[in-house]
Amino acid sequence: MKHFEETKELLNNSVLFYIIATAMDGNYSYVNGNYAKEFSHISTNFVGMPYHITMHPDDRNTCVEVSMKCFNNPGELFPATIRKHDGKDGYVYTQWEYKAMFDDLQNPAGIFCLGYNITKYVAEQQQLQSAQAELEKNSSIINQIIFQQSHLIRAPLSNIIGLTAVLDKTGLDANTSNIIDMIAVSADQLDGVIRSVIDIARD
Numbered sequence: 001m002k003h004f005e006e007t008k009e010l011l012n013n014s015v016l017f018y019i020i021a022t023a024m025d026g027n028y029s030y031v032n033g034n035y036a037k038e039f040s041h042i043s044t045n046f047v048g049m050p051y052h053i054t055m056h057p058d059d060r061n062t063c064v065e066v067s068m069k070c071f072n073n074p075g076e077l078f079p080a081t082i083r084k085h086d087g088k089d090g091y092v093y094t095q096w097e098y099k100a101m102f103d104d105l106q107n108p109a110g111i112f113c114l115g116y117n118i119t120k121y122v123a124e125q126q127q128l129q130s131a132q133a134e135l136e137k138n139s140s141i142i143n144q145i146i147f148q149q150s151h152l153i154r155a156p157l158s159n160i161i162g163l164t165a166v167l168d169k170t171g172l173d174a175n176t177s178n179i180i181d182m183i184a185v186s187a188d189q190l191d192g193v194i195r196s197v198i199d200i201a202r203d
Helices: 002-011 033-038 057-072 119-167 174-202
Strands: 018-022 028-031 078-085 091-102 108-117
Touching: 002 018, 002 108, 018 033, 018 091, 057 078, 057 091, 057 108, 091 119, 119 174
Parallel strands: none
Antiparallel strands: 018 028, 018 108, 078 091, 091 108
16 A cells, blocks of 8 residues: 555646545545546545546446456556546546555555546547548549449440441441541540549549
C-alpha cells in the first residue's frame, strides 16, 4: 500500500492523469484532483460513491473482468478502455491501467487505477476509418467505371467502327459514303475519349 500512497501523492495534482482507487465494496476510496474536476458534473465528492456512476453502463462488465484479472495476477497491470459521462449527454473515452491492492496481511484491499483521456485519439481513429471506407468505396466505383468503359461501352463501339468500314466498301453513293466517313471519325474520337477516361481512372 505504501507505493500506492506515494503515487497518489505524486499525481494528486496532475493535469493529465486520473488517479482513482476503489475499495472491495466497489465504492470510490480515492480520486485525484484532475478526476474530481473532470467529472464534477456527476458528483462533488466521489469517495464512498459506487465506482460505476461515471461510466457507460455497457462498460461495467469490463471493469469487473479487468479487476478479476488483477486479483488473480497480483503485481500485474491490466488495461481497460472506459467511456465516461461528459455531462452533455455524451461520453469521453478514457484509457486505464488497473492494479490490485493488498493490505499488510496480503488480503485484497481494492483496485488502484491510473488513466487519461483518449477522446481526441478515438475521434481521429474514427475519422481515419471513415476515410479509409470512403477510399475503398471510391476504389470500387472506379473499378466499375473501368470495367464498364472497357467492356460494356467499347465493345459495341468497336462494332460500330467495324460496320462503318464494311459499309464504306459496299459501293454506296457519294453522299451516303460521306455520312459513313463522318460516323467513323466520330466513333474513333469517342473511342479515344473512352481510352483516356480508362487511363485516368487507372492512374
